[in-house]
Amino acid sequence: FLTNKFSFGGTIKWIHQGLEDEFAEALNFDFGTLYDTGFRTITIGMAISSIGPEMQFIDQQFSPPTNFKLGVSMNAFQSNQHSVLTSAEFNHPSDNKERGNLGLEYEYSPMERIQVALRGGLMTNRDTQDYAFGFGVQFPTSANAGANVNYSYTDLDVLGGSHQVSVILEY
Numbered sequence: 001f002l003t004n005k006f007s008f009g010g011t012i013k014w015i016h017q018g019l020e021d022e023f024a025e026a027l028n029f030d031f032g033t034l035y036d037t038g039f040r041t042i043t044i045g046m047a048i049s050s051i052g053p054e055m056q057f058i059d060q061q062f063s064p065p066t067n068f069k070l071g072v073s074m075n076a077f078q079s080n081q082h083s084v085l086t087s088a089e090f091n092h093p094s095d096n097k098e099r100g101n102l103g104l105e106y107e108y109s110p111m112e113r114i115q116v117a118l119r120g121g122l123m124t125n126r127d128t129q130d131y132a133f134g135f136g137v138q139f140p141t142s143a144n145a146g147a148n149v150n151y152s153y154t155d156l157d158v159l160g161g162s163h164q165v166s167v168i169l170e171y
Contacts, residue, residue, distance in 0.1 A: 011029070042073070099123065100124040115136075
C-alpha cells in the first residue's frame with residue numbers, strides 16, 4: 001500500500017522456454033496498481049504483464065507477450081447479508097486482438113465468516129470463449145483459520161468446457 005486508497009505491486013519472473021538442447025531464458029516483470037476512488041465503491045485497477053527483453057530461440061527472435069489490462073469494479077448492492085459486485089475489464093495483448101470481459105458476483109453471508117458466492121461472466125472478441133460461471137464457499141476451520149472452495153466452468157465452444165476447482169487454506 002502506498003496510501004489507504006492507492007496500492008501497487010509487482011512480480012519478477014524467470015522465463016525458460018526449451019525444446020531438447022535449445023532454450024531461451026529471460027527475466028520478465030509484472031506491475032499493477034489498484035485505486036479506490038472514494039466515489040461509491042468504485043475501484044480501478046491496471047496491470048502490465050510480461051515486460052522484458054526480446055528472446056532468441058534457435059534462429060527466431062521474439063518479444064514476450066506483453067499484456068495491458070484496465071478494469072473497474074463496483075458494489076452495485078450491499079447489505080449485512082447480501083452483496084452484488086459488478087466488474088468490467090479491457091485487455092490489450094501485444095500478440096492478439098483486444099478483448100473485453102464483464103463479470104457479476106452475488107455473495108450471501110448467512111453467518112459471520114461464512115460466505116457463499118455465485119459468479120458469472122461474459123467474454124468478448126475471443127475465438128473460443130463466450131461465457132463462464134461458477135460458485136464459491138468460504139468458511140472457518142478454526143478460530144483463526146479458514147478455507148475457500150471454488151468451482152468454475154468456462155465454455156470453450158468447439159473444444160468443449162473447462163472445469164476448474166480450487167481449494168485455499170488460510171491460517
